[in-house]
Amino acid sequence: MKNMINVDSLTDIVSNSVGILIIFAVINLIHDNNKTYELEIPIEHETELRPAYIISKDDRLLILDTEQVFTNAALQAGKGAASNKRIFDLGYQGLFAQIDEKKGISFHARGTDDWSKFTELSKSGSELQKQLQQIDPKQYFAYFFVYDETNPGSASGSGFESFREARKYLQGRQVKSGWQPVSADFPPSICDFSYSNECQYLPSFLGSDSTASKS
Amino acid sequence: MASRASRYARYLPQEKLEISLFPFLSIFLCVMGVLSFINILSSVSTPQKIELTMELEQGYKVAFQVFTMPDGVISVPPINRLLELQQLVDEESRSTLAMIILRRQRVIDEVTYAQANPALVARSPDVEDISLWLYEIRLINEMALRVNFLYEEFLLFGIYPNGGEAYQKVRSVMTGSPHARNISVGLEPLDANWSLSLHKGSK
Numbered sequence: 001m002k003n004m005i006n007v008d009s010l011t012d013i014v015s016n017s018v019g020i021l022i023i024f025a026v027i028n029l030i031h032d033n034n035k036t037y038e039l040e041i042p043i044e045h046e047t048e049l050r051p052a053y054i055i056s057k058d059d060r061l062l063i064l065d066t067e068q069v070f071t072n073a074a075l076q077a078g079k080g081a082a083s084n085k086r087i088f089d090l091g092y093q094g095l096f097a098q099i100d101e102k103k104g105i106s107f108h109a110r111g112t113d114d115w116s117k118f119t120e121l122s123k124s125g126s127e128l129q130k131q132l133q134q135i136d137p138k139q140y141f142a143y144f145f146v147y148d149e150t151n152p153g154s155a156s157g158s159g160f161e162s163f164r165e166a167r168k169y170l171q172g173r174q175v176k177s178g179w180q181p182v183s184a185d186f187p188p189s190i191c192d193f194s195y196s197n198e199c200q201y202l203p204s205f206l207g208s209d210s211t212a213s214k215s
Numbered sequence: 216m217a218s219r220a221s222r223y224a225r226y227l228p229q230e231k232l233e234i235s236l237f238p239f240l241s242i243f244l245c246v247m248g249v250l251s252f253i254n255i256l257s258s259v260s261t262p263q264k265i266e267l268t269m270e271l272e273q274g275y276k277v278a279f280q281v282f283t284m285p286d287g288v289i290s291v292p293p294i295n296r297l298l299e300l301q302q303l304v305d306e307e308s309r310s311t312l313a314m315i316i317l318r319r320q321r322v323i324d325e326v327t328y329a330q331a332n333p334a335l336v337a338r339s340p341d342v343e344d345i346s347l348w349l350y351e352i353r354l355i356n357e358m359a360l361r362v363n364f365l366y367e368e369f370l371l372f373g374i375y376p377n378g379g380e381a382y383q384k385v386r387s388v389m390t391g392s393p394h395a396r397n398i399s400v401g402l403e404p405l406d407a408n409w410s411l412s413l414h415k416g417s418k
Contacts, residue, residue, distance in 0.1 A: 014243040021250040041401040148379040155407040157376040181379030
């Protein structure tokens with residue numbers, strides 16, 4: 001008589017596993033078809049808070065030091081680099097700039113390698129966390145310029161994920177946020193409301209957020 | 216005869232048929248592997264179906280949804296509560312509302328029909344269309360205010376990747392429009408694999 005290994009119990013386990021997987025796949029399929037994600041949509045509100053500008057691109061964030069930016073721009077403008085709406089190197093975090101009467105100062109983010117990755121938000125004591133912690137919720141709100149261009153193989157805008165994460169982080173610190181999508185054709189720009197109606201930077205929040213912050 | 220049968224019965228257990236279960240086991244393992252693979256793949260790549268909502272402030276703010284895509288914009292205006300409002304306003308406003316509802320219903324029907332491929336109904340933002348949305352929203356909000364009906368429409372932008380250009384165009388029309396002055400705006404970034412699911416109120 002040929003000696004055979006008894007695989008009955010093993011077959012039993014494997015067939016049970018297959019059965020469970022089939023059930024799981026069917027449940028998953030049914031559940032996925034009915035799944036809807038409800039997003040909370042904050043609404044723009046007028047505010048007396050001042051904006052702290054942040055550029056979000058390539059999953060990285062740059063908190064603009066506006067004082068430094070304007071000093072550098074003024075220096076370049078003084079040298080004539082900014083004449084005739086020419087794009088000039090701002091000498092600040094890989095940013096190039098353009099000065100226009102209507103749009104104010106526009107930024108062209110060409111190199112983002114020196115900017116902080118949004119994943120640093122989860123590391124306590126990271127440089128990005130420190131920078132965001134400097135935003136005083138009683139005086140400022142964060143205003144994001146979010147790049148909506150997609151990188152190859154991605155289904156999301158290059159700045160969407162980093163914006164969402166930073167907004168969540170700031171919300172935890174009671175800092176309000178506002179944003180607008182930007183791209184190479186519609187670059188981020190800072191201008192004064194008194195020059196153009198389009199120069200308006202507003203925070204967006206839910207009604208409950210405003211009552212919570214008031215109390 | 217009986218002795219032959221009993222002899223046969225005695226021999227029967229010794230002739231037990233041995234079947235090799237290895238081929239079955241192999242098939243089962245293959246099926247299990249494929250199913251696990253499909254499961255993982257589907258959980259990673261299945262487009263999420265989303266429904267855009269907002270936290271209703273005192274339950275009266277209703278979204279006029281505008282989705283901006285690389286090909287243009289899709290508008291999904293609200294209708295449901297307009298029917299209630301229609302009962303409260305005067306004769307003239309009632310007929311204006313009826314026209315608005317009819318126009319909106321046509322837009323929703325178009326979007327519902329092409330829901331599998333919403334890009335088909337996406338249109339390049341047209342100044343006249345945007346002005347009409349703004350005019351209607353303003354008109355409805357004013358009517359609701361006049362009859363003390365707790366209802367306010369606001370513009371809600373869902374911005375898909377590369378949809379920023381269309382959004383900027385709409386906002387630039389809004390900046391120049393007197394109708395947009397008191398209209399609230401909300402906006403949210405959406406990923407390309409988040410498919411559009413119609414707003415409950417529009418169904």
